[in-house]
Amino acid sequence: xxxxPVAVQVYSVREDAExxxxxTMFKLKEMGYDAVELAxxxxxxxxxxxxxxxDAGLTALSAxxxxxxxxxxxxxxxxxxxxxxxxxxxxxxxxxxxxxQNCDFNKTIDEIKRIAYACADKGITLLYHxxxxxxxxxxxxxxxxxxxxxxxxxxxxxxxPDTCWILVSGVDPSAYIRKYTxxxxxxxxxDFKGEKTKKMYDLIGQENxxxxxxxxxxFTAVGYGKQDMPxxxxxxxxxxxxxxxxxxxxxxxxxxxxAVRDSRNYLKSLGW
Numbered sequence: 088x089x090x091x092p093v094a095v096q097v098y099s100v101r102e103d104a105e106x107x108x109x110x111t112m113f114k115l116k117e118m119g120y121d122a123v124e125l126a127x128x129x130x131x132x133x134x135x136x137x138x139x140x141x142d143a144g145l146t147a148l149s150a151x152x153x154x155x156x157x158x159x160x161x162x163x164x165x166x167x168x169x170x171x172x173x174x175x176x177x178x179x180x181x182x183x184x185x186x187x188q189n190c191d192f193n194k195t196i197d198e199i200k201r202i203a204y205a206c207a208d209k210g211i212t213l214l215y216h217x218x219x220x221x222x223x224x225x226x227x228x229x230x231x232x233x234x235x236x237x238x239x240x241x242x243x244x245x246x247x248p249d250t251c252w253i254l255v256s257g258v259d260p261s262a263y264i265r266k267y268t269x270x271x272x273x274x275x276x277x278d279f280k281g282e283k284t285k286k287m288y289d290l291i292g293q294e295n296x297x298x299x300x301x302x303x304x305x306f307t308a309v310g311y312g313k314q315d316m317p318x319x320x321x322x323x324x325x326x327x328x329x330x331x332x333x334x335x336x337x338x339x340x341x342x343x344x345x346a347v348r349d350s351r352n353y354l355k356s357l358g359w
């Protein structure tokens with residue numbers, strides 16, 4: 088199978104990055120990652136981040152940037168990531184108050200467009216990164232996620248499918264990736280075991296804390312869960328993706344840095 092370059096979401100190693108950002112970047116490079124997707128600055132300036140990534144030999148592929156950061160200062164936020172060298176910025180999460188059942192969803196769409204235009208002005212492509220709740224349906228039966236992509240032009244907003252949350256929602260990740268052939272430059276590789284549970288979001292960002300449902304739903308290293316990862320990788324190629332990004336929201340069985348290493352080694356075993 089032909090392969091694509093592999094990046095890693097820095098959120099996956101957030102504790103290590105918080106303690107030693109530069110050293111952690113060198114470790115990621117040694118594992119075989121080609122680039123990183125940022126999730127915060129860890130108290131460093133854009134120039135400092137760029138230099139540390141350059142020193143480690145990593146590309147600043149993209150960054151996950153929440154709505155709140157854009158609302159605080161749209162121009163500066165986009166300019167900062169342009170200085171770092173990011174080709175893409177992704178909206179990582181939609182708070183409950185911005186979802187169709189809780190607001191005039193067209194206002195959310197307008198905000199996405201506003202951000203997208205600001206990114207385009209700096210030569211950056213905006214992405215939207217899904218969870219499972221975007222696979223709830225609008226009144227007309229359309230998935231919320233599809234509604235977003237139907238109402239923001241493709242030249243302004245591209246697709247960043249998160250394969251874990253797609254499968255959690257009951258949709259085939261490979262089929263969904265192919266659905267957006269030509270509009271899907273980056274695919275998030277994320278694996279899990281167990282089934283959907285109301286408490287599964289409690290596992291995101293909680294450091295080594297088990298919930299009552301932790302034995303039902305757990306994030307795993309890529310290739311160690313229930314994803315048909317070879318099929319996902321082939322779909323990424325078929326859809327014209329340029330990159331795949333490993334993301335590990337949480338690990339209850341091993342340090343996050345080890346899970347990220349296991350994910351990269353698994354992909355290497357497939358020739359990626």
